[in-house]
Amino acid sequence: MSHDHDDRPQLTAAQAAAVLTPPPGRNGGDLVVESLQGLGATTVFGLPGQHALGMFDALRRSSLRYVGLRVENNAGFAADAYGRITGEVAPLLLSTGPGALTSLAALQEAAAASAPVLAISSQIPTAGLGGGRHGYLHELRDQQASVRDIVKSVHTVRAASQIPSAIAAAWESALTAPHGPVWVEIPQDVLLAETTLPVVSAMDATPRELYPRPELTIAAAHLLSNAERPVIIAGGGVVRSDASGKLRALAEKIDAPVVTTFGGKGAFPWEHPLSLRSWLEDRHTTDFLEDADVLLVVGSGLGELSSNYHTFRPRGRVIQIEADAGKLESNHPALGIHSDAREALSELLEAVEPREDAGAAERVVAVLEKVRARIDAQELTLEQQVLDAVRQALPDGSPSFWDMTILAYWAWSAFDARRPNTMHSAQGAGGLGYGFPAAIGAASADPTTPVLAVSGDGGAMYSIAELATARQYDLPLTWLIVDDGGYGILREYMTGAFGEATGTELSRPDFVALAGSFGVPAVRTTPESLAADLGKALAEPGPSVVVLPALLRMFEPTHL
Numbered sequence: 001m002s003h004d005h006d007d008r009p010q011l012t013a014a015q016a017a018a019v020l021t022p023p024p025g026r027n028g029g030d031l032v033v034e035s036l037q038g039l040g041a042t043t044v045f046g047l048p049g050q051h052a053l054g055m056f057d058a059l060r061r062s063s064l065r066y067v068g069l070r071v072e073n074n075a076g077f078a079a080d081a082y083g084r085i086t087g088e089v090a091p092l093l094l095s096t097g098p099g100a101l102t103s104l105a106a107l108q109e110a111a112a113a114s115a116p117v118l119a120i121s122s123q124i125p126t127a128g129l130g131g132g133r134h135g136y137l138h139e140l141r142d143q144q145a146s147v148r149d150i151v152k153s154v155h156t157v158r159a160a161s162q163i164p165s166a167i168a169a170a171w172e173s174a175l176t177a178p179h180g181p182v183w184v185e186i187p188q189d190v191l192l193a194e195t196t197l198p199v200v201s202a203m204d205a206t207p208r209e210l211y212p213r214p215e216l217t218i219a220a221a222h223l224l225s226n227a228e229r230p231v232i233i234a235g236g237g238v239v240r241s242d243a244s245g246k247l248r249a250l251a252e253k254i255d256a257p258v259v260t261t262f263g264g265k266g267a268f269p270w271e272h273p274l275s276l277r278s279w280l281e282d283r284h285t286t287d288f289l290e291d292a293d294v295l296l297v298v299g300s301g302l303g304e305l306s307s308n309y310h311t312f313r314p315r316g317r318v319i320q321i322e323a324d325a326g327k328l329e330s331n332h333p334a335l336g337i338h339s340d341a342r343e344a345l346s347e348l349l350e351a352v353e354p355r356e357d358a359g360a361a362e363r364v365v366a367v368l369e370k371v372r373a374r375i376d377a378q379e380l381t382l383e384q385q386v387l388d389a390v391r392q393a394l395p396d397g398s399p400s401f402w403d404m405t406i407l408a409y410w411a412w413s414a415f416d417a418r419r420p421n422t423m424h425s426a427q428g429a430g431g432l433g434y435g436f437p438a439a440i441g442a443a444s445a446d447p448t449t450p451v452l453a454v455s456g457d458g459g460a461m462y463s464i465a466e467l468a469t470a471r472q473y474d475l476p477l478t479w480l481i482v483d484d485g486g487y488g489i490l491r492e493y494m495t496g497a498f499g500e501a502t503g504t505e506l507s508r509p510d511f512v513a514l515a516g517s518f519g520v521p522a523v524r525t526t527p528e529s530l531a532a533d534l535g536k537a538l539a540e541p542g543p544s545v546v547v548l549p550a551l552l553r554m555f556e557p558t559h560l
Contacts (some may be wrong), residue, residue, distance in 0.1 A: 006314040019198040026161045026199075028191040030060030032120060034200035035167040036544035037062060039304030041091050043444055045079040046074050049095020049139060051122035054191030067444045067473060069437060070465035072099050076117065077426075077434050077463075078441030080181075083115040083519075084424055085399060087242070087446045089174050094121040096188070097138030098489065100146070105431045107150050112428025112453065113263065114240050114324075116174040117181040119151070120167070125189040126158060142320050144185060152180040160195045168205040168403070177323035177340040179240060185321050210323055212339035220296070220335055227294035229316075229357075230256040235306065236492040237323055243342035244268065245402015247298065250349045255357035256296070257364045259285060261306045262427050264299065266417035275360040277368065281308055283558035284370040288363070292316050297334070298342040301327030305412075305427060321345070333496050375555055383410055383552050385527050390454070391416060393534035395483040397443040399424065399442045400409045403435035405456035406488050406552045413555075421462055433462025440466060443475035451477040457508045458487045464509075467518040470543035478537040478544045481511050484539025484551045493553060515545040522547065532560035 032055050036044065044064045048056045059066050063426050069075040072094055079090035094100050100121045110117045123129065123143060124136040131141040140146065144154050155166040163186065170182040225229050238247050238260075244267050251258050258268040259276035268275055279285045286308045291294060295314040300306050301322060310331070313404040318334035320327075321344040328336035337344055375384075387410050394400060396418045402408035402425040417423035424442075426434035439453035455463075460481045470477060486505040494501035515522035522545035525533040530548060539543040 004537060020360045022198050027054050027083040027194050029054035029162060029196060031160055031200060033062040033064055035164045036064060036091050038173050038200050038203040039205055042376055044091040044093055045066060045075045046093030047075050047099060049099040051188035053091060054094040069469050073106045074437035074466050076103040077437040078116040079117045080106060080110040080436035081401060081424065081441030082445045083117055089116045089118050089171050090224040092119045094119055096122045096124055097140055100143060104150060109426050109429040109431055109434060110152055114179040115536045116179040118174050119168055119432040120180060120184045121187050122191060123187040126187045138241040139501050141271060147478035151183045154183045155184045157190060158517060160190055160193060160197060164200050169205050172207050177210045190427045205228055210340040212337045212459035216337045217347045217351055220337060221348055222388060223294050223317055224254055225355060229292050230254055230294045231289055231292035232256050232296045233300055234258055234267040234298050235261040237341040238264055238267040239421050241340050241342035241468045243345050246342060246345035250345055254352055254355045255360045257360055261300050262412040264486045270416040274364060279371045280306055281413060282371050284367050287311050288367050290315055292422045298345065302331045307331060311559045340454025346485040348370060369511055378555055380553060380555055386530060387411060387414055389531035393533040393538060394452055398452060400452040401435045401438040403455040403459035404430055404432050405459055406452055406554055407482050409554060414525060425495060430550060432459045437466050438462045439477045440469055440475060443477045447476060453477060453479045455481050456488055457481060457483040458506055467515060467520050471519050476540050476541055480534060481547050483547055483549045511545060511547045520545055
């Protein structure tokens with residue numbers, strides 16, 4: 001077999017000289033940052049630690065922008081949001097042992113939400129590896145074992161020459177559908193050792209496209225073209241693959257109502273005549289979905305929240321398009337199509353026959369009226385007033401990041417995200433503390449657009465230290481803290497289940513005074529003045545805090 005290399009780019013004399021005589025004073029850390037730059041990274045998140053100092057020292061010799069947070073888990077949430085907002089890989093630089101382990105809850109959220117985070121962790125010196133219990137600082141018997149259940153792939157480095165290839169392989173893995181977090185591990189001595197390797201130049205780590213198999217597209221198109229009552233469930237995969245336009249075109253071509261999951265908020269226009277919105281925790285919506293003779297599920301595994309806590313029992317044929325092969329038919333028998341949502345919707349759009357259903361929009365209106373009547377009967381005007389005030393204050397193009405808190409649970413069902421990829425929450429893994437550090441990641445991605453974070457007082461204490469980060473980098477974000485004196489949703493759950501709550505009541509600081517001590521302007525508001533106060537805070541440059549003392553309640557569940 002012969003190989004023709006004539007089409008390869010030829011180096012100029014100056015380039016060749018630079019390759020043969022690389023600049024002095026470089027180490028393994030330089031190979032890390034050069035690899036990231038060569039792959040197109042511009043911003044990295046993280047927190048320095050003793051074993052990782054080779055990477056951090058190399059940052060000052062690079063063009064990479066570093067955003068340092070105060071806790072590794074928060075740095076992971078920031079990287080997660082940066083990946084969601086940009087669709088690009090978000091590098092996360094971590095130290096060994098405690099530093100690495102503290103990031104794991106954030107990486108679990110990135111895995112659940114398909115956010116492309118590239119975690120690069122240091123390791124103890126090579127001589128200590130192998131589980132021999134040498135007593136090094138931060139030593140774990142098997143650090144990779146702690147991350148392997150969480151991330152998509154693990155890439156280990158044991159020599160400097162392995163660094164560029166390991167980072168490129170991890171980068172490609174993070175961006176291959178479904179996106180997700182990946183892990184690279186490099187020992188301290190490899191990061192610190194001087195290298196004479198040439199400077200890493202532009203690298204290629206293009207992810208492979210994930211197309212549907214043609215026979216499955218034909219079968220799905222036949223089912224949808226001949227359906228009497230088709231309905232579409234649009235999940236986070238539609239948002240991740242930038243397929244909202246394809247989704248709308250398909251829904252209109254076959255007159256199919258669309259409901260979006262909580263991870264798929266904004267994937268379909270809220271006010272569209274075919275929009276069932278996001279009331280998935282409502283039995284009227286569940287009944288409507290069960291009545292569909294063909295149900296197209298795009299970019300969702302129909303997990304606990306999307307299936308009204310597994311009470312959903314489809315009676316018709318299910319077509320499931322999902323980039324994560326493990327989620328195909330994981331909850332319901334279906335015509336499973338392993339594909340990126342955008343590619344599959346594009347091919348389905350070409351293959352389906354147009355169908356008209358004059359009654360589809362009327363059936364949507366009827367369901368939404370039933371939902372509205374159920375909520376109105378529960379006298380929850382305060383909750384709806386607060387959510388409306390947030391929507392009124394938030395510019396359409398501004399992203400919002402919601403912690404695990406009662407107002408966020410309302411927003412999952414009742415908030416109009418208005419645009420795709422603007423509303424994000426931690427509902428994938430469900431950990432506390434996501435909202436504010438995630439907003440830092442989004443504001444770092446686009447410092448020209450104000451960003452909103454929403455937390456309860458309990459979740460706010462997870463990330464209160466990041467007020468210093470927001471101030472240090474002068475980021476345009478506003479943090480709404482709804483203060484109800486404790487873990488409000490757990491208070492409701494425990495009172496409902498056991499008659500009283502334990503461990504849910506919290507002593508907390510004066511959030512306005514505390515924010516002021518960080519140099520962050522803050523105001524205490526009321527439900528009546530929330531829209532004005534929030535709008536003013538979002539319009540001003542730099543970080544700000546708005547505190548709303550309020551006891552909000554959840555609407556009654558329908559799955560019990």
